[in-house]
Amino acid sequence: MLLLSRLWSEAQPVVAAMVAGAVVDFQHSEDLVSQVAETVVMKFDDYDRSRPFTPWALGIARNIILRHYERRAGERLVFFDDRILSAMAIAHEQVAGESAERLAAMQKCLAQIKGKTRRVMEMRYLHGLKPAAIGHSLDMTTNAVWVMLHRGRDAVSKCIGRKLMAAEWEGTA
Amino acid sequence: MSNVDHTRPMSDGGERDADRYEELVSRHFDGLLSAEESHELGALAAADPASARDFARRSMFHQHLRATLRLEHDYAERIPDTLGRWTFGGTSAETAGWAARAAGIVLAATVAVAGVGWLVTSSFRSSARSIDAGMLGSVSSAPPFAVLNAAVDDVWADSNVGLSLRHGSLPRGAIRLVSGRVEMLFSSGGTAVIEGPAVFEPIAANAMRLSEGSVRCRCPTKGTELRVVTPATTVTDLGTEFLVSVGSNQQTRLAVTEGSMRIDGGGGTRLVHEGEAFVIDQEGWKDDIGFLKDEAQVAQLRFADREIVERFPERLADPDMHGVGSGSLPEVGQLSSLDPRVTTWMASGGNDGIVRVEPVRGSAVQIHSRGSVYWPLLSQEVVTGDIGGQLVVFEAVAAQPASDPLSGRQCAIVKIEFIDSSRRMIGDAQRHFLRAGAPVNRYVPGMVAAEAPAGTVAVRVFVLLNAFGGKTGSIIVERASFVVASEL
Numbered sequence: 001m002l003l004l005s006r007l008w009s010e011a012q013p014v015v016a017a018m019v020a021g022a023v024v025d026f027q028h029s030e031d032l033v034s035q036v037a038e039t040v041v042m043k044f045d046d047y048d049r050s051r052p053f054t055p056w057a058l059g060i061a062r063n064i065i066l067r068h069y070e071r072r073a074g075e076r077l078v079f080f081d082d083r084i085l086s087a088m089a090i091a092h093e094q095v096a097g098e099s100a101e102r103l104a105a106m107q108k109c110l111a112q113i114k115g116k117t118r119r120v121m122e123m124r125y126l127h128g129l130k131p132a133a134i135g136h137s138l139d140m141t142t143n144a145v146w147v148m149l150h151r152g153r154d155a156v157s158k159c160i161g162r163k164l165m166a167a168e169w170e171g172t173a
Numbered sequence: 174m175s176n177v178d179h180t181r182p183m184s185d186g187g188e189r190d191a192d193r194y195e196e197l198v199s200r201h202f203d204g205l206l207s208a209e210e211s212h213e214l215g216a217l218a219a220a221d222p223a224s225a226r227d228f229a230r231r232s233m234f235h236q237h238l239r240a241t242l243r244l245e246h247d248y249a250e251r252i253p254d255t256l257g258r259w260t261f262g263g264t265s266a267e268t269a270g271w272a273a274r275a276a277g278i279v280l281a282a283t284v285a286v287a288g289v290g291w292l293v294t295s296s297f298r299s300s301a302r303s304i305d306a307g308m309l310g311s312v313s314s315a316p317p318f319a320v321l322n323a324a325v326d327d328v329w330a331d332s333n334v335g336l337s338l339r340h341g342s343l344p345r346g347a348i349r350l351v352s353g354r355v356e357m358l359f360s361s362g363g364t365a366v367i368e369g370p371a372v373f374e375p376i377a378a379n380a381m382r383l384s385e386g387s388v389r390c391r392c393p394t395k396g397t398e399l400r401v402v403t404p405a406t407t408v409t410d411l412g413t414e415f416l417v418s419v420g421s422n423q424q425t426r427l428a429v430t431e432g433s434m435r436i437d438g439g440g441g442t443r444l445v446h447e448g449e450a451f452v453i454d455q456e457g458w459k460d461d462i463g464f465l466k467d468e469a470q471v472a473q474l475r476f477a478d479r480e481i482v483e484r485f486p487e488r489l490a491d492p493d494m495h496g497v498g499s500g501s502l503p504e505v506g507q508l509s510s511l512d513p514r515v516t517t518w519m520a521s522g523g524n525d526g527i528v529r530v531e532p533v534r535g536s537a538v539q540i541h542s543r544g545s546v547y548w549p550l551l552s553q554e555v556v557t558g559d560i561g562g563q564l565v566v567f568e569a570v571a572a573q574p575a576s577d578p579l580s581g582r583q584c585a586i587v588k589i590e591f592i593d594s595s596r597r598m599i600g601d602a603q604r605h606f607l608r609a610g611a612p613v614n615r616y617v618p619g620m621v622a623a624e625a626p627a628g629t630v631a632v633r634v635f636v637l638l639n640a641f642g643g644k645t646g647s648i649i650v651e652r653a654s655f656v657v658a659s660e661l
Binding site for chain 1: 199200201202203204205211212215216218219222225226228229230231232233234235236237238239240241242243326327328329330331332333335336349351352353370597598599601
């Protein structure tokens with residue numbers, strides 16, 4: 001069972017990212033990742049151990065996302081079809097190894113976001129509020145909230161880029 | 174609607190697609206796209222592999238942003254004040270320090286994603302390092318009201334949650350254990366063995382919520398209390414051992430294996446005594462003797478008995494640490510199974526944090542927290558041959574020195590890993606012991622027992638310091654013992 005534990009520990013953040021990209025509602029995406037985990041455990045005997053685990057788990061995630069879309073077909077949901085989700089699964093597997101350095105930089109860059117922008121980002125990412133709800137709470141328009149979120153993320157992203165570039169320069173100097 | 178001026182001139186179709194993609198993707202993650210726009214975004218993102226990778230990177234960015242903010246918030250929210258109560262929304266320098274440590278944990282988890290996950294998550298294989306160790310300050314805060322005490326083959330829906338628990342932290346909200354068994358130790362002194370699949374949440378020093386799964390609760394001493402809140406009832410342990418199981422239909426099954434307990438729910442309050450079992454659902458109460466008959470199999474951890482260690486032959490090389498000298502320990506992971514040194518003690522990479530100390534009696538090894546290592550460790554591998562189905566017990570005797578005691582969430586851990594003939598890890602069990610606040614200069618045993626899974630041909634044993642990135646704190650390991658109880 002520990003083999004599964006180890007494999008899932010490695011795959012879970014990649015799976016979670018793929019699900020979050022396809023289902024942007026935080027509550028729904030967390031539930032779906034749990035469903036993927038449960039399915040992985042149930043079907044682990046079917047897993048061909050000569051092949052990589054993460055793509056197998058991503059395949060399960062794709063199927064669960066599709067079922068989620070089917071169940072909620074009448075709602076206004078983000079909708080990617082099977083072909084797009086398959087392409088996403090491959091892409092997530094390909095970029096999975098890039099995240100460690102980026103996250104190391106994110107820790108420092110996020111600390112630089114302060115004030116109202118930080119508050120808006122926490123309302124969005126910690127509490128899962130949509131921009132309209134955040135705007136209602138802070139007496140801002142939805143578009144103003146979105147612009148603030150966009151600028152905050154952009155600042156973090158650019159900061160990460162600068163830090164990675166600096167680290168690369170130091171490494172080659 | 175779009176806030177991009179589509180009327181401006183485009184130099185070519187590719188640039189126009191890129192602009193449109195940028196506009197859509199930046200609103201996508203805030204849930205601001207219509208279904209039609211989502212289709213359009215999907216088509217653009219999946220148009221070629223480079224676009225798909227860009228979308229995947231953005232998904233990871235948002236996911237990691239959320240995980241980092243959430244863990245920072247968890248730590249800030251749960252800083253205890255000097256009276257042991259929780260303060261909320263702290264803004265002090267201490268809060269900032271905890272936030273940094275929380276972020277360090279996220280990063281450690283992320284290292285796992287990057288392909289060295291075996292360092293930190295399921296195996297504690299070696300000394301997982303913070304990517305930014307300089308941000309980790311000294312460990313000064315008390316533990317949360319419930320901590321992970323033991324785990325066997327645990328698989329968590331969210332690997333960050335499992336990692337956080339292993340650090341001695343308590344993630345906020347409901348926790349989903351997909352499979353395996355874990356034991357949580359509550360500040361009240363009660364323990365709860367939880368068997369996955371389960372969804373649970375420690376909610377107070379003496380209470381937990383169980384939404385799904387099975388739990389075995391024990392209050393070892395008189396005066397300790399542990400409550401389990403289920404969708405149907407609240408069960409209060411009155412110095413006893415009892416089982417609670419919540420099914421997917423929210424039906425609650427209860428059984429008392431020792432002593433008595435109080436049940437509030439199902440239309441009233443009643444005391445239930447040893448040997449009684451009930452099921453509570455919308456129709457009320459019914460006897461449930463079947464649950465009692467099966468109780469030995471539910472949420473049970475294998476026992477670790479000192480007598481077992483004394484009855485069977487010692488399997489470790491150098492159990493008294495006589496041969497361990499400063500700087501001479503081979504590094505974990507750098508030896509092949511054919512290397513004769515594999516049967517001796519090994520240490521964290523670079524022996525970081527491991528020194529030999531002058532023996533109190535016999536010999537001993539001191540494992541230091543040095544601020545850059547999450548789990549400095551000693552390890553030894555034992556080639557056992559096929560021991561599938563047999564009980565194995567690993568014990569280490571350790572103390573915290575008065576000159577460098579443990580603090581905060583630091584503790585010692587004993588761990589067993591089971592290895593098959595393909596060198597794969599196929600199972601594990603671990604137990605935390607010797608926590609901060611325990612008497613100093615006093616040796617205590619930490620013991621873990623587990624049944625070897627089928628296919629086990631070798632076992633790795635570990636003594637770890639859960640250092641939590643602290644710059645102080647150490648344990649002195651005086652002796653260790655590993656036996657295979659072949660005749661039980």
